[in-house]
Amino acid sequence: RIFKGSISEERLDELEEIMLKADMGPRTAVSIVDELREAYADGEIKEMSEVRDFLGNRLVDLLAQEENELNEAEKPPTVIMVAGVNGSGKTTTIAKLAHHFKNNLGKKVLLAASDTFRAAACEQLELWANRVGVEIVKHQSGADPAAVCFDAADAAVARGMDVLIVDTAGRLHTQTNLMKELNKIRRVVEKKIPGAPHEVLLVLDATVGQNGLVQSKEFSDAIQVTGLVLAKLDGTAKGGVVVSIKKELDIPVKLIGVGEKAEDLQPFDPADFVEALLE
Amino acid sequence: TLTESLSNIFRNLRGKGTISEKNIHEVMREVRTALLEADVSHKVLKTFLKDVTEKAIGQEVIKSIRPDQQIIQIVHEELVHLMGETDTKINLNQKRPTVIMMAGLQGSGKTTTCGKLARFLNKRQGMSPLLVAADVQRPAAIDQLQIIGKELGYPVYSEDGGRPQKICRRSIAYAEEHGNNVIIFDTAGRLHIDEPLMQELRDIVRLTAPDEIFLVCDAMLGQDAVNSASEFNKQLEISGIVFTKLDGDARGGAVMSIRAITGKPVKFVGVGEKLDKIEEFRPAGMADRILG
Ligand SMILES: Nc1nc2c(ncn2[C@@H]2O[C@H](COP(=O)(O)OP(=O)(O)OP(=O)(O)O)[C@@H](O)[C@H]2O)c(=O)[nH]1
Ligand SMILES: Nc1nc2c(ncn2[C@@H]2O[C@H](COP(=O)(O)OP(=O)(O)OP(=O)(O)O)[C@@H](O)[C@H]2O)c(=O)[nH]1
Numbered sequence: 092r093i094f095k096g097s098i099s100e101e102r103l104d105e106l107e108e109i110m111l112k113a114d115m116g117p118r119t120a121v122s123i124v125d126e127l128r129e130a131y132a133d134g135e136i137k138e139m140s141e142v143r144d145f146l147g148n149r150l151v152d153l154l155a156q157e158e159n160e161l162n163e164a165e166k167p168p169t170v171i172m173v174a175g176v177n178g179s180g181k182t183t184t185i186a187k188l189a190h191h192f193k194n195n196l197g198k199k200v201l202l203a204a205s206d207t208f209r210a211a212a213c214e215q216l217e218l219w220a221n222r223v224g225v226e227i228v229k230h231q232s233g234a235d236p237a238a239v240c241f242d243a244a245d246a247a248v249a250r251g252m253d254v255l256i257v258d259t260a261g262r263l264h265t266q267t268n269l270m271k272e273l274n275k276i277r278r279v280v281e282k283k284i285p286g287a288p289h290e291v292l293l294v295l296d297a298t299v300g301q302n303g304l305v306q307s308k309e310f311s312d313a314i315q316v317t318g319l320v321l322a323k324l325d326g327t328a329k330g331g332v333v334v335s336i337k338k339e340l341d342i343p344v345k346l347i348g349v350g351e352k353a354e355d356l357q358p359f360d361p362a363d364f365v366e367a368l369l370e
Numbered sequence: 371t372l373t374e375s376l377s378n379i380f381r382n383l384r385g386k387g388t389i390s391e392k393n394i395h396e397v398m399r400e401v402r403t404a405l406l407e408a409d410v411s412h413k414v415l416k417t418f419l420k421d422v423t424e425k426a427i428g429q430e431v432i433k434s435i436r437p438d439q440q441i442i443q444i445v446h447e448e449l450v451h452l453m454g455e456t457d458t459k460i461n462l463n464q465k466r467p468t469v470i471m472m473a474g475l476q477g478s479g480k481t482t483t484c485g486k487l488a489r490f491l492n493k494r495q496g497m498s499p500l501l502v503a504a505d506v507q508r509p510a511a512i513d514q515l516q517i518i519g520k521e522l523g524y525p526v527y528s529e530d531g532g533r534p535q536k537i538c539r540r541s542i543a544y545a546e547e548h549g550n551n552v553i554i555f556d557t558a559g560r561l562h563i564d565e566p567l568m569q570e571l572r573d574i575v576r577l578t579a580p581d582e583i584f585l586v587c588d589a590m591l592g593q594d595a596v597n598s599a600s601e602f603n604k605q606l607e608i609s610g611i612v613f614t615k616l617d618g619d620a621r622g623g624a625v626m627s628i629r630a631i632t633g634k635p636v637k638f639v640g641v642g643e644k645l646d647k648i649e650e651f652r653p654a655g656m657a658d659r660i661l662g
């Protein structure tokens with residue numbers, strides 16, 4: 092057999108640095124570097140020049156998901172709940188989703204303004220609803236968010252809506268009472284509409300570091316997150332924490348936010364994402 | 371925790387005989403992993419760990435009874451030293467109302483911090499604040515600031531249409547006419563790579579000569595923190611940094627990274643959504659948090 096010498100540790104260090112800078116986190120980066128070393132030793136990688144491609148393919152396999160589409164209800168309305176920490180991009184993401192369903196797919200969309208806490212949260216969502224051309228259910232500021240959902244679910248059924256999207260207030264997963272509130276909102280929706288919520292999206296800011304993993308775990312424990320939206324990917328942050336999230340929690344990225352306009356939402360493409368991550 | 375993993379490493383090393391300088395490097399890998407998990411910038415860590423290693427070797431840590439504790443102590447000292455002296459003073463303008471401009475990435479907490487800072491300056495230093503709604507992009511941004519102003523009982527200057535540059539510039543005359551001695555500009559969130567929007571901030575600086583330019587950053591930022599912060603600093607010459615959402619459990623390594631990269635003082639931290647949730651920055655407390 093051909094002697095090929097040992098793997099270039101220097102090259103592995105370079106690749107580890109790329110992964111670290113992309114927010115993949117030290118443990119995930121090291122475990123992937125170990126996999127590369129092993130693949131080289133086993134002859135799976137024949138030349139050092141193949142290492143980066145192997146890495147790219149490995150990351151794509153990790154991130155790839157059979158069901159990358161948004162879940163749809165068997166009979167309408169499909170209910171999508173959107174949650175996440177403060178300022179991550181939830182309300183804007185909902186505007187983009189509403190625009191997509193209404194203006195690209197011709198669906199009837201209703202928004203539930205369940206952020207009754209933050210200053211001008213309802214006004215913000217209402218302005219978006221008008222801009223995009225969809226209906227909205229909202230209560231007074233300070234109202235019970237679960238009550239808003241309750242009414243919105245009734246309205247969605249009564250008005251024959253195809254999609255109901257629920258906006259929730261930003262909250263930190265360390266705020267136990269607010270995580271309980273989120274769970275209550277989910278249960279209200281479950282009771283009112285069979286099979287709901289059909290999709291529970293956690294919006295992550297692409298600039299988030301390792302706390303993104305903790306957020307995903309805590310939010311998922313509270314409301315069973317079915318997919319991530321990685322917002323603000325139009326910046327310079329790579330959002331590599333989603334690799335650890337997929338690896339450890341098996342939660343896939345379904346959508347990416349690439350700007351502040353209604354059109355700036357795209358389906359998640361693992362190959363594009365990995366290419367940007369490794370450059 | 372880092373303390374546990376270091377003491378484990380040294381227990382194993384002692385078991386094998388004497389500890390050498392090579393072992394120090396092994397230990398530094400462990401420190402590196404812990405700080406990377408805390409979101410400290412990979413680039414900042416290279417220099418930081420080199421300094422810590424030199425100190426550890428210089429202090430003959432390998433001869434000490436508890437080398438693990440001594441290393442943690444050195445790391446902690448170096449972290450506190452890097453965080454800098456407490457500097458939470460606001461530059462007051464003696465000739466006209468003091469102008470403070472808030473800037474930063476989308477969703478970092480600028481609008482909320484404007485309200486908090488106004489309240490802080492009013493309650494603590496008896497100042498009379500004017501809030502300026504210079505975010506004309508985001509839907510209901512002006513409403514948001516007006517609701518905050520109303521809740522606190524401070525006036526909000528806004529215009530119905532008009533560019534942020536002009537709004538900021540005209541707010542100074544308004545403040546002078548109404549006896550407000552501190553003006554706080556709430557600007558729209560923007561990407562550091564958005565050239566026209568960064569130009570807009572530079573215009574505001576040129577037209578109003580702010581006494582303070584605060585970069586408002588989310589405490590949960592990861593490795594990209596150094597990129598955005600250094601670009602904002604380069605283009606605006608920021609005078610201080612505010613970190614928000616420190617009431618969460620993000621370790622806050624970005625605080626260390628941004629402080630190291632910009633050399634600018636961290637003046638305040640946001641510790642909750644309510645408008646009284648702002649505190650002056652304490653370097654030692656932050657070092658403890660990052661070390662976990
Ligand atoms: N560049 C960019 N900005 C975005 C994106 N998504 C959201 N934003 C901006 O991020 C900021 C916060 O967005 P929101 O939609 O208000 O975030 P949120 O999660 O609803 O915030 P809270 O309700 O306060 O927790 C706004 O300035 C948005 O325009 C994105 O994909 N790219
Ligand atoms: N828990 C917590 N939430 C905060 C803190 N500071 C701000 N927030 C929340 O973070 C979210 C974003 O705050 P904003 O003040 O709207 O942020 P912004 O930077 O003005 O956003 P843009 O104008 O869209 O760029 C809101 O939900 C705030 O209530 C903080 O210190 N702790």
Ligand SMILES: [Mg+2]
Nearest residue numbers: 181182206212
């Ligand atoms: Mg919102």
Ligand SMILES: [Mg+2]
Nearest residue numbers: 480481505511
């Ligand atoms: Mg704002």
